[in-house]
Amino acid sequence: MTQTTTKQRWNDGIELLLYIICVISFIVFAVKGNVGKCFQAVLIVVTLLLLRGLIIWTKSELPAALRFSILLFIALTMMVANMFSMYGFIPYLDKIEHLLSGVILAFVGMYLYSRLIKSHESPGMPAHKLGIWFSLWFAIAMAGVWEIYEFTVDHLFGLNSQNGSLTDTMLDMICGTIGAIIAALYLRFTFRKK
Template structure:
C-alpha cells in the first residue's frame, strides 16, 4: 500500500518542464513515424529520409540524456536550464534538421547559436554556484559572476567552432560553410559563417549575463533558479 502511495505521489509531482519533455518526445516520435511511412511508400528517397530520421532518433536520446544522468545523482538539474535545453533540441534537431529550417530560414542557425550560448551562460552561473559556498554567494560581486557566465558561454562557442574546423579538415565536411554548391568561397565570404557564429555566441552569452547581473543585483536568491536541487 505504501509503495502504491509513493508511486501515486511521484506521478503528481511532475514539474512543468516534464510536460515540455513529453511534448518534445511525442513530436519527434510523430515525425519518425510519418517519415518511416514515407520511406516505405517512396523508396527512391530513402537515403535522404533515413539520414534525417536517424538524426531525430539521436534527438530522442539527447533530450532524454539529462533524465538518465539525474538517475545516477541525488540532484535535479535547474528547471529553467533543462527547459531551454529541450527547446534547443526541438529547434535544432526536429525543426532544423527534420523539417529543414536550416535551409528554409536563412538565420535559423544564428538564432540557435544565440539560444545555445544563452543556455551555456546560464550553465556558467550553475557552475559558479557549485564552485562557491552559498554564504560566499551572498557577498561576491554580481559583475564577477556575470563575467564568468559570459566567458563560459562564449568559450564553449569557440570550442564548437574548433570542432567544426576539425570535422571540415579531416572529413571533408562543410560545417563552416566555406563552400557554396561545391565551390570554394574566397576572401571574407569564406569567413562569414564562422564569424557570424562567434558573434551570435558572444551576443547570446552577454545577453544572459546582463540579465543575470541585474537579477542578482535586485535579488541574490535569483541564483537559486540556476542551482542543482536535491530530489
C-alpha cells in the same frame, strides 16, 4: 506551489511534447520509408533521455531557465532544423542557434560556478557578481571552442560546417557572444530582484 516548481512543470510539459512529436514523426517517416528521418527522431529521444539521465545520475536539479533553453535548443536544432529540414526555409537559422547556444553556455557557466561556490564557500565573496562574469566568459570561450571543433572536423573529414568562410565563423562567434551577454544581463536582473 513555488514559481520554480511551476517553471519546472512547464519544462516537463515541453519535454513531453518533444517526445510526442518524435513518436508521431517516427511513425510518419517510417510509413514513408524515410529511414534517415526515423533515425533523427530516435536520436532526439535518446538525447532527451541522456539529458534526463545525466541530471538523475549527478543528483542535480537544473535551474528552470537552463533546462528551458536546452529543450528549446534541442527542439530548434535537432527537430526544426534537421528532422524537418528547415535550414533552407528559415533565414539565419544557424545564427539563431548560435545565439541560443550563447545563452545556454552562460547559464551552464553560472550553474557550474554556483556548484563550485557551494562546495568552497568563503565569507564576504560577492558570489553572484563573480558568477555572472564567470558565466559570461565561460560562454564566450565555449563559442570559440565550438568553432575550433567545426574547423578541425571540416579539415579532417572534408565537411563544410563553416561554409568555408571566416565570415561564417566570426558571425557564429558573435551570435554566441550576444547570446551570452543577453543571458548575463538576465542573470544580473534576476539576482538584483533577490
